[in-house]
Amino acid sequence: METILTTHFANERYRHVDAYVELGGYSALRKALAMEKAQIVDEVKKANLRGRGGAGFPAGVKWGFLPKDLSRPRVLVINADEGEPGTFKDREIMRRTPHLLLEGIAISSFAMTIHTSYIYIRGEFVREAKVLEEAVAEAYGKGYLGKNILGSGFDIDVTVHRGAGAYICGEETSLINSLEGKRGWPRIKPPFPAAVGAFGLPTIVNNVETIADIPWIVTNGGDKFAALGVEKNGGTRLIGVSGAVNRPGVYELPAGVNLREIIYTHAGGIKDGKELKAVIPGGSSTPVLRPDEIDVTYDIESMGKIGTMPGSGGVIVIPEGTCMVRALSVLMNFYAHESCGQCTPCREGTGWLSKIVRRIENGEGREGDVELILDVCDNMMGRTICPLADAAVMPAQSFLWKFREEFDLHIKSKKCPYGYRF
Amino acid sequence: MSVTFSDSARREFDRLLTRYPDREAVILPALYLAQGEFGYVSDEAIEYIAGLLGVTPSRIEGVATFYTMFNRKPVGKYHVQICRNISCSLLGAEHLIEHVSKKLGVRPGETTPDGKFTLTKAECLGSCGTAPVMQVNDDYHENLTEEKIDALLDGLP
Numbered sequence: 001m002e003t004i005l006t007t008h009f010a011n012e013r014y015r016h017v018d019a020y021v022e023l024g025g026y027s028a029l030r031k032a033l034a035m036e037k038a039q040i041v042d043e044v045k046k047a048n049l050r051g052r053g054g055a056g057f058p059a060g061v062k063w064g065f066l067p068k069d070l071s072r073p074r075v076l077v078i079n080a081d082e083g084e085p086g087t088f089k090d091r092e093i094m095r096r097t098p099h100l101l102l103e104g105i106a107i108s109s110f111a112m113t114i115h116t117s118y119i120y121i122r123g124e125f126v127r128e129a130k131v132l133e134e135a136v137a138e139a140y141g142k143g144y145l146g147k148n149i150l151g152s153g154f155d156i157d158v159t160v161h162r163g164a165g166a167y168i169c170g171e172e173t174s175l176i177n178s179l180e181g182k183r184g185w186p187r188i189k190p191p192f193p194a195a196v197g198a199f200g201l202p203t204i205v206n207n208v209e210t211i212a213d214i215p216w217i218v219t220n221g222g223d224k225f226a227a228l229g230v231e232k233n234g235g236t237r238l239i240g241v242s243g244a245v246n247r248p249g250v251y252e253l254p255a256g257v258n259l260r261e262i263i264y265t266h267a268g269g270i271k272d273g274k275e276l277k278a279v280i281p282g283g284s285s286t287p288v289l290r291p292d293e294i295d296v297t298y299d300i301e302s303m304g305k306i307g308t309m310p311g312s313g314g315v316i317v318i319p320e321g322t323c324m325v326r327a328l329s330v331l332m333n334f335y336a337h338e339s340c341g342q343c344t345p346c347r348e349g350t351g352w353l354s355k356i357v358r359r360i361e362n363g364e365g366r367e368g369d370v371e372l373i374l375d376v377c378d379n380m381m382g383r384t385i386c387p388l389a390d391a392a393v394m395p396a397q398s399f400l401w402k403f404r405e406e407f408d409l410h411i412k413s414k415k416c417p418y419g420y421r422f
Numbered sequence: 423m424s425v426t427f428s429d430s431a432r433r434e435f436d437r438l439l440t441r442y443p444d445r446e447a448v449i450l451p452a453l454y455l456a457q458g459e460f461g462y463v464s465d466e467a468i469e470y471i472a473g474l475l476g477v478t479p480s481r482i483e484g485v486a487t488f489y490t491m492f493n494r495k496p497v498g499k500y501h502v503q504i505c506r507n508i509s510c511s512l513l514g515a516e517h518l519i520e521h522v523s524k525k526l527g528v529r530p531g532e533t534t535p536d537g538k539f540t541l542t543k544a545e546c547l548g549s550c551g552t553a554p555v556m557q558v559n560d561d562y563h564e565n566l567t568e569e570k571i572d573a574l575l576d577g578l579p
Binding site for chain 2: 163167178199244249280319337
C-alpha cells in the first residue's frame with residue numbers, strides 16, 4: 001500500500017535534516033521552485049486534496065480565494081492545534097517527520113507568494129514544539145528556509161507559535177485572534193481569512209496533514225495523488241483509532257478505506273473479545289454510528305450519506321458494556337468547558353446540555369429531559385458565530401436518536417444501570 | 423513586589439518581537455516566558471509584561487485568564503494533569519484520577535501541602551491512541567496503569 005506521510009515514521013534519524021535529505025527530502029521543493037506558481041496550485045487542485053482538519057474543504061480551492069492583488073503581504077498559518085477528542089495524527093507528523101511539514105510549508109508559500117508563515121501548535125505539545133523548532137533551525141541553516149531559499153531569490157520565514165490550552169483555537173478565525181495575542185474568540189465571516197486574516201493580511205490556514213501532503217503531490221503529480229483515493233477525496237488519510245481496540249494507533253490508509261476494515265483489520269478488532277456498541281467516526285463532534293452502520297467507505301461523501309463525517313480522522317471505538325449516557329456526559333462536559341462564551345446559544349446551551357445529561361446519568365433525570373435536550377439542541381445548531389455549538393449538538397442528538405432507550409431507562413429507574421455516577 | 427525577566431528571558435522576548443508584524447502577538451509567548459521565570463502568572467508579572475509591550479494590564483489579564491495553561495496561582499513543583507476525555511475515559515481514566523487523588527491526598531484542582539504536586543483533570547491531550555494519558559509538567563506519560571503512575575510519582579525527587 002502506498003504511503004505518503006508515515007513511510008519513515010519508524011526511523012528515529014528522519015526527524016533531522018540530514019537523514020531527511022538522504023532519503024529524498026527537499027527534492028520536491030527544488031522541483032517546485034523551477035515550476036510556475038500557477039502550475040503548483042493546479043496540481044493541488046487536481047489532487048482532490050481535502051482539508052484534513054475536519055471540514056474537508058478542497059485545499060486548492062481555498063488557496064484560490066487569496067486576492068489576485070499582491071500589494072499586501074500574505075500569511076500562511078499551519079493549524080497544529082490538534083484538539084478534537086479522538087484525534088492524534090498531526091502530533092505524529094510533527095514529532096516524526098517535521099521536515100516534511102516544513103517542506104510543504106516552503107512549497108505552499110512559494111506557490112502562493114507568501115513570505116511569512118506561522119505554525120500554531122497546541123500548548124500541551126511542548127516536546128513537539130521543540131522538535132519543530134529544532135527542525136526550523138536546521139532548515140534555515142541549510143537554506144531551505146530564510147532568505148533566498150536554494151538561490152531562488154524567494155524568502156520564507158517560519159515561526160513556531162504555541163497556543164495555551166483552548167480547544168476553540170482550532171477554529172481558524174479563533175486561531176488567528178490567538179496568534180495576534182488576543183482571547184481566542186472566533187470572528188464573524190465574511191470577511192474570510194483569505195481576504196482579511198492574521199494581522200489584517202490575506203491569510204490561508206491549513207492543517208498540518210494537508211500541508212505535509214504537498215511535497216508528494218509536487219513530486220508525483222496531482223493525478224497520481226487523486227488516484228490513491230476515491231472520487232472527490234484524493235490521497236491517503238491518517239486515521240487515529242482509539243478506545244476499545246486491540247491495536248490503537250495512527251494508520252495511513254487510502255481515503256476510500258472501509259470503516260469496518262479500519263476497526264477490525266487494521267486496529268485488530270474490539271479489545272477483550274467484546275462486541276462493538278458504537279463508533280464515533282471522525283472526532284468527538286461527529287454523529288455516532290451503530291454497529292450495523294459501519295460498512296461504509298470512509299470518505300466525506302459516503303459518510304455524509306449516512307449522516308456523519310470522517311472529520312479529523314479520529315475513530316473512537318465504544319465497546320459493549322459502556323454506558324452511553326456517561327459517554328455523552330463526558331463529551332458534553334468537554335464542550336461546556338471549551339465554549340468560548342462569546343455567543344449566548346453556545347455559552348448557555350453547552351452548559352445546559354452538560355447539566356441535563358449529568359443529572360440523567362446520576363439518576364436525577366426528569367420526565368421530558370430527553371425532549372428538553374433536543375429543544376436546547378435546536379436552539380444552538382447553526383445559531384452561533386463558529387461551529388462549536390454544532391459540534392456539541394451533533395453527538396447529543398445522535399446519541400439520543402440512536403440510544404434513546406438507555407436515556408429513558410436512566411430516567412425511569414432513577415439510576416445508572418451500569419452503576420456509574422458522573 | 424516587582425518582577426523582572428532574567429537576561430536570557432529578556433533576549434528571548436526581544437527576539438520574539440522581531441518575528442511578528444505586531445507587538446501584541448508576543449503576549450502569549452511573553453506569558454509563557456513569565457510563567458517559566460516566576461513559576462506562575464502573578465499580578466506583578468502581568469503588569470511587567472504590560473509595561474514591556476506598552477499595553478494596559480487588563481489587556482494582558484484578559485488573555486491570561488482565557489487560556490487554561492497560564493496559571494494565575496502558584497502550582498506544585500509537579501503539575502499532574504490526567505486526561506478525562508472520551509478515549510481515556512473508555513479505558514478507565516476516572517479510576518486513575520481517583521487513585522492519584524487518594525495517593526496524594528488532594529482533590530483535582532488542589533496542591534499537596536508540601537507544594538510538590540498539583541492534580542488537575544485535563545481535557546483531551548491529543549494522545550488518544552496511547553490512552554489513558556497524563557501530562558506531568560512538559561512530559562506526556564502514556565498507556566497508564568495504576569502501577570505505572572505509582573512508580574512514576576514515587577520516583578520524582
